[in-house]
Amino acid sequence: MNEFRLDQLTPGLRQSFSVTVTTSMMKDFQSISGDCSPIHMDEAYAKHLGFKDRVVYGMLTASFYSTLVGVYLPGKYALLHSVDCSFPQPVFVGDELEVIGEVTEVNDTFNQVEIKAQIKKKDGQVVSRAKIKAGVRGG
Amino acid sequence: MKVEERVTSVFRDIFDNPDLKITPSTSAQDIEDWDSLANINLIVAMEKEFNVRFQMQDIQRLTNVGGMIELINRSIQKS
Numbered sequence: 001m002n003e004f005r006l007d008q009l010t011p012g013l014r015q016s017f018s019v020t021v022t023t024s025m026m027k028d029f030q031s032i033s034g035d036c037s038p039i040h041m042d043e044a045y046a047k048h049l050g051f052k053d054r055v056v057y058g059m060l061t062a063s064f065y066s067t068l069v070g071v072y073l074p075g076k077y078a079l080l081h082s083v084d085c086s087f088p089q090p091v092f093v094g095d096e097l098e099v100i101g102e103v104t105e106v107n108d109t110f111n112q113v114e115i116k117a118q119i120k121k122k123d124g125q126v127v128s129r130a131k132i133k134a135g136v137r138g139g
Numbered sequence: 140m141k142v143e144e145r146v147t148s149v150f151r152d153i154f155d156n157p158d159l160k161i162t163p164s165t166s167a168q169d170i171e172d173w174d175s176l177a178n179i180n181l182i183v184a185m186e187k188e189f190n191v192r193f194q195m196q197d198i199q200r201l202t203n204v205g206g207m208i209e210l211i212n213r214s215i216q217k218s
Contacts, residue, residue, distance in 0.1 A: 107179075109193065109194075109195055110182070
């Protein structure tokens with residue numbers, strides 16, 4: 001786990017990690033959220049809609065922004081303030097994703113950092129973009 | 140554009156309400172979404188709009204839009 005303090009965070013600082021979406025993650029997310037929409041649960045239904053397989057929950061993909069902030073950038077001392085995100089392309093079970101964040105602004109009055117983030121598939125296709133704000137605890 | 144008009148424009152952008160009307164006496168009590176995180180967004184947006192930096196003690200004394208406009212005017216004169 002990274003432990004960046006505010007004075008170590010500068011615009012341009014970048015961190016990333018990779019993760020593969022699994023069937024188990026889908027099951028766990030359904031259990032936590034209660035979202036049982038067939039587009040996420042029923043392969044035949046999703047195919048009927050023109051997708052190659054059931055679609056991974058957008059908010060499951062977005063949950064990796066939590067990992068980005070809490071573990072990588074800034075890491076231990078972060079407290080998530082906001083995530084403004086979009087999902088331009090669908091994700092499917094088995095996709096390997098790269099989660100990338102880059103510091104764009106540091107505000108030392110409010111101990112807050114802004115991060116531009118995106119999540120890409122292995123082939124480079126961007127499946128999510130986000131603007132994230134997080135507090136960085138001192139001490 | 141006058142400072143008051145630019146302040147109004149920032150408020151409308153932060154609270155995503157193009158019809159939002161503010162006066163010098165408008166405070167956080169008058170705008171439902173004006174919570175602590177929105178306040179940070181508002182202050183940071185004002186700093187960007189007017190290219191100034193506020194001191195924390197000045198921010199903590201703010202009670203309404205009129206005080207914010209006064210702080211902006213003072214900060215512009217200093218810069």
